[in-house]
Amino acid sequence: MNIFKKYIPLALVFVFGIVTLASYYVPHRVSESYMEQISVWENIVFAFSLFLGAISLLYSHYNKIVKKVDGWGYSLFVYLGFIVMIVLAIVANGKISDEGQMTALGWGFNYIYNPLSATMFSVLAFYIISTAYRSFRIKSSSAFLLFIAGLILMLGNIPLGDLIWSKLLGWTHTSIASIKDWVMNVPSTAGKRGILIGVSVGAAVTSLKIIFGIERGYMGKD
Amino acid sequence: MKDTLNKILKIDRRWLFLLLSLSILIPIIKPIGISSSSISSSVQNMYDFIEKIPAGSTVFLGIDYDPSTAPELHPQATAVMKHLFKKNIKVVILTFIAGSGGLMDELVRTIPPQYGKVYGKDYVVLPYMPNFTAVLTQMASDMYAIYDKDINNKPLKDYEMMKNIKNYKDFAASIDITGTALLDGAWLPLVGDKYNLPILGGVTAISQVGLGPYLQKKQIKGLIGGMKGASEYERLTNEQAKATSGIDALNIAHLLVIFFIIFSNIILLVLKFI
Numbered sequence: 001m002n003i004f005k006k007y008i009p010l011a012l013v014f015v016f017g018i019v020t021l022a023s024y025y026v027p028h029r030v031s032e033s034y035m036e037q038i039s040v041w042e043n044i045v046f047a048f049s050l051f052l053g054a055i056s057l058l059y060s061h062y063n064k065i066v067k068k069v070d071g072w073g074y075s076l077f078v079y080l081g082f083i084v085m086i087v088l089a090i091v092a093n094g095k096i097s098d099e100g101q102m103t104a105l106g107w108g109f110n111y112i113y114n115p116l117s118a119t120m121f122s123v124l125a126f127y128i129i130s131t132a133y134r135s136f137r138i139k140s141s142s143a144f145l146l147f148i149a150g151l152i153l154m155l156g157n158i159p160l161g162d163l164i165w166s167k168l169l170g171w172t173h174t175s176i177a178s179i180k181d182w183v184m185n186v187p188s189t190a191g192k193r194g195i196l197i198g199v200s201v202g203a204a205v206t207s208l209k210i211i212f213g214i215e216r217g218y219m220g221k222d
Numbered sequence: 223m224k225d226t227l228n229k230i231l232k233i234d235r236r237w238l239f240l241l242l243s244l245s246i247l248i249p250i251i252k253p254i255g256i257s258s259s260s261i262s263s264s265v266q267n268m269y270d271f272i273e274k275i276p277a278g279s280t281v282f283l284g285i286d287y288d289p290s291t292a293p294e295l296h297p298q299a300t301a302v303m304k305h306l307f308k309k310n311i312k313v314v315i316l317t318f319i320a321g322s323g324g325l326m327d328e329l330v331r332t333i334p335p336q337y338g339k340v341y342g343k344d345y346v347v348l349p350y351m352p353n354f355t356a357v358l359t360q361m362a363s364d365m366y367a368i369y370d371k372d373i374n375n376k377p378l379k380d381y382e383m384m385k386n387i388k389n390y391k392d393f394a395a396s397i398d399i400t401g402t403a404l405l406d407g408a409w410l411p412l413v414g415d416k417y418n419l420p421i422l423g424g425v426t427a428i429s430q431v432g433l434g435p436y437l438q439k440k441q442i443k444g445l446i447g448g449m450k451g452a453s454e455y456e457r458l459t460n461e462q463a464k465a466t467s468g469i470d471a472l473n474i475a476h477l478l479v480i481f482f483i484i485f486s487n488i489i490l491l492v493l494k495f496i
Contacts, residue, residue, distance in 0.1 A: 032362075032363050035360075035363075036359075036360055036364070036367060038356075038359075039355075039356035039357070039359045039368065040356070040360070040367070040368070042356040043351070043352070043353050043356045043357070043368070046352050046353035046356070047352065050352060096323050096324055096327040097327050097331055106324060106327060109324030109327075110328075113321065113324070114289040114292075114325075117288055117290045117321065118289045118292065121290035121291065125242060125246075125475065126238075126239050129238050129239070129242045129478065129479060130238055130239070132479045132482045132483045132486075133233075133235075133238055133482040133483070133485075133486050134235070134486070136483045136486070136487070137486075137487065137490065138487050147483065150483075151480060154479065154480055155480070157427055157450050157472075157476065158450065158472055158473045158476045158477070159256050159257055159259060159450070159473060160256050160473035160474075160476075162258070162259050163256060163259070166259075177260045177262070181262070181263065184430075184431060184434055185434060188434055189434035189435050189438060192432055192434055192435055193435050196435060
């Protein structure tokens, strides 16, 4: 059984990993054709993963409903939302509008999904205001620095910031927008570059570990 | 005094929520009209780049956001699409975000008719594809191998504007309006850097900070950041719309956050010394 569970997956990952990596750097008709084929296969596999994901989601919520775990009522809404949108999509033949007219799916999108999704995200604003008042404590020099950077970015992000700055500090002949640009372009970009280099090196190392079979987390525990 | 200050510090958070709601609602109902006095360099670069694209060229326009980031990104997409049509640039609209369908549909239902643009001649809409890596890689050689049909399930190749289009070489630029990492994580490495297609975009204000390195190196030719960026773009294109009206709410809400941080810290400071 080791052949099917261990050696074949490792061999597949190794072969496809090396060939795909090499194809990225080899501008040849054969490598381009290979990449095209792989892209098509990747799309097919991805479609299956979406299908599996949907089944897994429904199965996990089914268990919650059956076992009546805390908050199982919310799981009913998962089923409700899923079924409603699927039915609307079938009725509308997958089209959101047809010849300029909103279909049933378009209605579901505009009047169910759209407001619900926007509401979920806008709740963040309330958390931010609560955190700003109750938790943002300037107790150290680092916290003060964070506050100043945040203040510059927030003021720089709104036109009213320009107005306030020019009224109070116009005599400095600078603008909050130029200070914000400096913060974004110099310290922030420097930090971001450092993070990007670190993340990229980490990703390259992890990819090589997967290709060479050192990292086998994707194979599961069996 | 100390008790009063402590009470203020521990105020029921619902009062804060109420204040925030009012600070957003009132400017929406009764706009103050404070708009940007300056234009960010990245927004100006974006506008200038599109201005220089010759009429009749074709560009990609990615609508890669869902309703959660739509308040910031939908005005950006609207302003950019209007600008493209004004310049008589042909547009291939696509998305890798399943939840963007309705937003994309709204854009193509409302904007092209305002400029007398015809489907298939001036713009086409591609269907949603889930795996952006595969799609962007594939389109480098032959885009019809992956998008053989448009969103209406009709052969893409048959449309008039697609007659001379095969792959990235036939496009003038790609503009991706996104609430995800698709701009710097997909379009830039898989298309911009590899096939020299100019990449431009629009992102949320919070994502803008992370794109500094790409803007500095001119890997991203132009960028609209958040609602402020959208309002600046509306100003540049003389098409004042939702971003310009929404910026008032943003003004007051930001000031409220700043006020609360300063106010609560002053109380703490006073409490320390009494």
